[in-house]
Amino acid sequence: MTTKTVESLREKHDLILTYWISQREMADDFGGNFNSSDDLKAQSSELLEIVLKTITPENITDPYSPDLQPLFDYISGLTISRAKQGFSPRETATYIFSLKDALLRALGEIITDDTQELYRTTLEVSKFVDNIGITSFETFIKGREEVILSQADEMAELSTPVIKVWDGIIAMPIIGTLDSARTQVVMENLLQGIVDSESSIAILDISGVPAVDSLVAQHLIKTVNAIRLLGADCVISGIRPEIAQTVVHLGIDLSKMVTKATLASALKYSLTTLQLEVRRVQKDKSN
Amino acid sequence: MTTNIREQLSIRQERDLIICRNRVKEAAVKIGMGIVNQTKLITAVSELARNMLIYGGGGNVLLETVTRGREQGVQIVFEDKGPGIADINKAMQDGFTTGKSMGMGLPGARRLVSEFFIESTVGIGTTVKIIKWKNG
Numbered sequence: 349m350t351t352k353t354v355e356s357l358r359e360k361h362d363l364i365l366t367y368w369i370s371q372r373e374m375a376d377d378f379g380g381n382f383n384s385s386d387d388l389k390a391q392s393s394e395l396l397e398i399v400l401k402t403i404t405p406e407n408i409t410d411p412y413s414p415d416l417q418p419l420f421d422y423i424s425g426l427t428i429s430r431a432k433q434g435f436s437p438r439e440t441a442t443y444i445f446s447l448k449d450a451l452l453r454a455l456g457e458i459i460t461d462d463t464q465e466l467y468r469t470t471l472e473v474s475k476f477v478d479n480i481g482i483t484s485f486e487t488f489i490k491g492r493e494e495v496i497l498s499q500a501d502e503m504a505e506l507s508t509p510v511i512k513v514w515d516g517i518i519a520m521p522i523i524g525t526l527d528s529a530r531t532q533v534v535m536e537n538l539l540q541g542i543v544d545s546e547s548s549i550a551i552l553d554i555s556g557v558p559a560v561d562s563l564v565a566q567h568l569i570k571t572v573n574a575i576r577l578l579g580a581d582c583v584i585s586g587i588r589p590e591i592a593q594t595v596v597h598l599g600i601d602l603s604k605m606v607t608k609a610t611l612a613s614a615l616k617y618s619l620t621t622l623q624l625e626v627r628r629v630q631k632d633k634s635n
Numbered sequence: 636m637t638t639n640i641r642e643q644l645s646i647r648q649e650r651d652l653i654i655c656r657n658r659v660k661e662a663a664v665k666i667g668m669g670i671v672n673q674t675k676l677i678t679a680v681s682e683l684a685r686n687m688l689i690y691g692g693g694g695n696v697l698l699e700t701v702t703r704g705r706e707q708g709v710q711i712v713f714e715d716k717g718p719g720i721a722d723i724n725k726a727m728q729d730g731f732t733t734g735k736s737m738g739m740g741l742p743g744a745r746r747l748v749s750e751f752f753i754e755s756t757v758g759i760g761t762t763v764k765i766i767k768w769k770n771g
Binding site: 566 | 670
C-alpha cells in the first residue's frame with residue numbers, strides 16, 4: 349500500500365463509515381448486534397477512526413508492529429464490553445470483518461487505473477482486518493481462561509473444608525483427584541485447622557478420591573508426617589476394598605499409618621484414643 | 636484380536652491425566668470389568684501416564700478394547716519421545732527412581748495389569764504397552 353492510498357482512505361472516512369453502516373443495517377444479524385443505529389454509528393465511527401489513524405504503508409504487513417498496540421488495545425476493550433453486553437464471539441467477529449467490505453469498496457474507488465496495485469492492496473487490507481478479528485478472538489479466549497483459572501483456585505479452596513467433629517477431633521473429606529497443588533492446600537488447611545482448634549486427632553477421609561496411585565500415597569505419607577510433627581495423630585479413612593487391593597499390588601507400605609474403612613470407624617477409634625465413650629442413655633421414666 | 640473402542644489421547648499437562656483416566660474407566664466399564672480390576676487398571680494408567688508427563692515430557696496414549704479368544708480386555712499404549720530409560724531392569728525394580736518419587740510407578744504398574752511390555756531407547760523415547768483382561 350502506498351502513502352497516497354492511505355491518505356485517500358483517511359479522506360474517505362465518512363464515505364467508508366456510510367458504506368459500513370448501511371451494510372451492517374442490511375445484514376441479517378443486525379438486530380442481534382446492536383441496540384440501535386445510533387449505537388452502531390457511534391461505535392463504528394470511533395473504531396474506523398482508530399483504524400485509519402493507525403494504518404501506515406509499513407505496519408499494514410507487520411501484525412507485530414508496536415504502533416498497532418493502541419488499535420489492539422481498543423479492540424480488546426471493545427470485545428470485552430460487547431462480551432459483557434451478551435454478544436457472542438461470532439457476532440463481534442462478523443461486525444469487525446464487515447469493515448473489510450467497506451474498506452475494499454473504498455479502495456476500488458481510489459485505485460481505478462492499476463489492477464495489480466488494487467489486487468496487492470486488497471490482500472494487504474484483508475490480512476490487516478483479519479488480524480484485528482484474531483485479536484478480538486484472542487481477547488475472548490483470554491477472558492475465558494482467566495475465568496477457568498480463578499474457578500480452579502476456588503474449587504481447590506472450597507473442596508477441602510476442615511470440619512470439627514468433636515472437641516479435639518477434626519476431619520477433612522477429600523473429594524476428587526489429589527494432585528500436588530491440591531495436596532498443598534489440603535496440608536496447609538489441615539495443619540492450620542489442627543493448630544486453630546487445638547485438636548489432637550485429624551481424620552483424613554479419602555472416600556471421594558477415585559484412585560490412589562504412588563503419588564497420592566506419597567502425598568498422604570507426607571501429610572501424616574507433618575501432622576505428627578505438630579504432636580497430633582492422623583487417621584486415614586474411606587479406604588475402599590478395591591483401593592486396598594490396588595495399593596498392596598502397587599507395593600506401597602501404608603502399614604505405619606492408622607487406616608480405617610469408614611469415617612464412622614475412624615471417629616470411633618479417635619474417641620477411644622481420647623478415652624471417650626458413646627453410650628445409649630436409658631431414659632428415666634419414673635417422674 | 637478384534638478391536639472395538641479405539642481412542643487417541645495426548646498427555647501434555649496434569650489435567651490431561653484426569654481425562655485419560657476417565658476414558659480408560661469408561662472403556663473398562665463398557666466391557667464389563669469388575670470394580671477391583673477397574674481400579675487396578677486406572678491406577679496403573681495413572682502411574683504410567685504421569686511417568687510419561689514427568690520424565691518423558693508428555694506423550695500420546697492409544698486406548699483400545701481388545702479380544703483374545705473369549706476374553707475381552709483393555710489395551711493401552713503409552714508413547715513418548717523423551718530421553719528414554721538407560722537401564723530398564725533397574726527402572727523395573729521397586730524403589731528405584733531418578734526423581735523424587737517413591738520408585739513404585741513402573742514395577743507397581745506391572746503388578747497391576749495382566750500384560751506389560753516396555754521398550755526404550757536412550758535419546759529416542761519410551762513405549763509401554765499394557766493389557767488388562769476383564770477377568771485377569
